[in-house]
Amino acid sequence: MGLFRYTTKTYARELLMLALAAVWWIPFYFLVVVSLKSDQEVFTESASALPRDVAWDNYSSAWEGSSTMSLATAMKNSLIITGGSVLALVAIGSITAYTLARHRGRLGTALYLTFVLGLIVPFQLGLIPTYVVLRHLHLSTSYLGMILLYTGLLMPLAVFLFTGFVRTLPRDYEDAAYIDGASRMLTFTRVVFPLLRPISATVAVLSSVLIWNDFFLQLVFLSGSPQQTVVVSIYSFVGEYASNWNLIFATVILSITPILFFYVFAQRQLIRGFTGGIKT
Amino acid sequence: VIEYELNPSRDIPRRRRRVRMPGVPLLWAVPGFVLAVLVHFVAVGAGAWYAFTDWNGISASANWVGLDNFREILESEVARGALWHTLELTAVYVILVNAAGLFLALALNRTLRSRNFLRALFFAPVVLSSLATAYVWRYLFEFNGPLNQFLGAVGLESWQRPWLGDPSFALWAVVVVFVWQYAGLAMCFYLAGLQSIPEEVDEAAAIDGASLWLRVRAVTVPLLAPAMTISIAYTTIQGFRIFDTVVGLTNGGPGSATETLTTQLFNQGFAASRFGYGAAFALVLALLISIVSITQIMLLRAREARV
Numbered sequence: 001m002g003l004f005r006y007t008t009k010t011y012a013r014e015l016l017m018l019a020l021a022a023v024w025w026i027p028f029y030f031l032v033v034v035s036l037k038s039d040q041e042v043f044t045e046s047a048s049a050l051p052r053d054v055a056w057d058n059y060s061s062a063w064e065g066s067s068t069m070s071l072a073t074a075m076k077n078s079l080i081i082t083g084g085s086v087l088a089l090v091a092i093g094s095i096t097a098y099t100l101a102r103h104r105g106r107l108g109t110a111l112y113l114t115f116v117l118g119l120i121v122p123f124q125l126g127l128i129p130t131y132v133v134l135r136h137l138h139l140s141t142s143y144l145g146m147i148l149l150y151t152g153l154l155m156p157l158a159v160f161l162f163t164g165f166v167r168t169l170p171r172d173y174e175d176a177a178y179i180d181g182a183s184r185m186l187t188f189t190r191v192v193f194p195l196l197r198p199i200s201a202t203v204a205v206l207s208s209v210l211i212w213n214d215f216f217l218q219l220v221f222l223s224g225s226p227q228q229t230v231v232v233s234i235y236s237f238v239g240e241y242a243s244n245w246n247l248i249f250a251t252v253i254l255s256i257t258p259i260l261f262f263y264v265f266a267q268r269q270l271i272r273g274f275t276g277g278i279k280t
Numbered sequence: 281v282i283e284y285e286l287n288p289s290r291d292i293p294r295r296r297r298r299v300r301m302p303g304v305p306l307l308w309a310v311p312g313f314v315l316a317v318l319v320h321f322v323a324v325g326a327g328a329w330y331a332f333t334d335w336n337g338i339s340a341s342a343n344w345v346g347l348d349n350f351r352e353i354l355e356s357e358v359a360r361g362a363l364w365h366t367l368e369l370t371a372v373y374v375i376l377v378n379a380a381g382l383f384l385a386l387a388l389n390r391t392l393r394s395r396n397f398l399r400a401l402f403f404a405p406v407v408l409s410s411l412a413t414a415y416v417w418r419y420l421f422e423f424n425g426p427l428n429q430f431l432g433a434v435g436l437e438s439w440q441r442p443w444l445g446d447p448s449f450a451l452w453a454v455v456v457v458f459v460w461q462y463a464g465l466a467m468c469f470y471l472a473g474l475q476s477i478p479e480e481v482d483e484a485a486a487i488d489g490a491s492l493w494l495r496v497r498a499v500t501v502p503l504l505a506p507a508m509t510i511s512i513a514y515t516t517i518q519g520f521r522i523f524d525t526v527v528g529l530t531n532g533g534p535g536s537a538t539e540t541l542t543t544q545l546f547n548q549g550f551a552a553s554r555f556g557y558g559a560a561f562a563l564v565l566a567l568l569i570s571i572v573s574i575t576q577i578m579l580l581r582a583r584e585a586r587v
Contacts, residue, residue, distance in 0.1 A: 014392050021401045027416050047426040096312030118320035120573045122566040126323030128555050152319030178301035213409040215524040252412045263407050275468045
């Protein structure tokens with residue numbers, strides 16, 4: 001251990017990395033500063049200057065949104081679609097993974113491998129048929145359609161993460177519950193599912209971020225509809241307010257707040273999800 | 281009697297303690313299985329079929345046109361450009377983002393007191409919407425924006441240019457933003473790899489007098505190979521799939537200087553309702569992604585077999 005002491009050289013390295021991080025965060029400085037500038041200041045003042053009069057009303061204008069939809073409504077849409085999909089992913093993903101992990105025979109393995117293959121198959125190719133089918137079923141601009149789509153899309157990832165975890169769980173708890181007279185379903189919901197909490201959190205946090213931020217699907221399916229989400233709203237907002245950067249940035253800040261909140265409180269699950277979910 | 285109550289297990293017959301719950305029915309896996317198969321296999325298979333048709337989304341039936349859509353991709357200058365930009369952008373992105381990620385991981389692996397804080401700072405952009413991120417950078421790159429103002433302030437007026445409006449720079453501006461956003465993710469892949477290297481190995485090399493650089497080259501990097509395979513494969517696929525960042529920064533412009541396979545897929549397939557032609561772009565994209573995935577799996581397998 002003695003070789004890795006904290007020396008003056010380490011101290012210099014620490015300062016260097018802190019300086020690099022500060023440079024890395026410059027875009028966030030402009031994001032916040034510009035969002036608080038009045039219309040004139042954005043164009044007349046030097047870009048890096050702090051706002052002279054803090055223009056909080058940018059945020060209320062941003063909250064009102066564009067002429068077609070308020071940001072509040074878009075937030076509600078994003079919340080419903082993200083929340084619904086995440087609930088479905090955790091509920092269906094956990095029971096599917098549990099079932100597969102307890103079936104180590106040929107059929108169970110084959111089903112599991114199908115999910116793993118689903119992780120690799122590039123979904124871009126399925127986009128057009130999915131759009132056609134959902135439009136045909138009149139689900140293309142509905143919450144239900146989007147929730148089903150995201151649930152199916154992220155199911156392989158959820159099953160992969162859950163199965164890895166279930167395999168480390170000893171069966172003794174299940175057997176004990178069974179001896180005590182619990183049915184198999186009750187054993188799952190009351191005994192197994194609570195034990196899955198760490199991985200459920202990882203799946204929930206990771207899929208929340210992926211779905212909240214996803215742009216392509218929401219642009220294709222929801223653009224211009226009353227179910228339009230936050231990301232699509234920013235897109236149309238920029239189209240409408242071309243270079244009103246103060247309003248655009250206030251909108252951006254409002255739209256990333258829920259995710260930043262997540263990031264601060266569930267950072268570990270997030271990083272574990274991002275790096276673990278990809279290791280195939 | 282007292283002993284029985286204190287020590288119940290002793291009197292329970294061995295057989296009873298090994299009672300097993302009967303297996304759960306496979307039926308429980310059906311809903312999840314059906315959803316995943318519909319999206320990942322049925323839809324994808326149908327998409328591959330559309331790529332060989334002329335369907336426009338309105339007509340009742342799609343006509344089989346063989347390889348016409350792919351011929352059109354090769355003949356159209358914009359489409360060829362999109363394919364080329366995707367490859368070019370991905371290659372440069374993968375090199376830069378992995379170099380940055382590896383550097384950050386090595387710098388923040390041990391010793392620094394603020395390492396957890398610094399990791400969190402560098403990872404933060406990963407969780408943001410890439411569209412929103414792209415808008416922030418679009419402002420930084422504006423002609424009167426912060427970047428050019430900074431260049432003017434330090435006497436580099438000759439470097440000032442409309443970054444996103446200049447066809448020879450726009451694609452590289454996209455790469456810069458993409459690297460900025462995902463270097464923290466590459467960092468995490470490499471950190472995960474570094475954490476699997478026992479500290480003793482590194483220490484042993486140090487005791488034997490190996491310099492820091494030699495230790496990085498001879499100990500760390502070879503042991504990082506699996507993490508590197510994963511990171512390179514993941515970032516390559518990311519590069520192929522880039523969409524939000526391009527839309528937010530340049531929307532394919534100036535002219536068609538930053539069109540990619542995904543922007544063409546969207547513009548042709550959805551905006552212009554040429555489903556068949558759009559699906560052909562998707563098929564090209566899917567083939568590229570599949571090649572990377574299969575190579576990754578083979579590399580990891582081969583290495584596992586050797587170890």
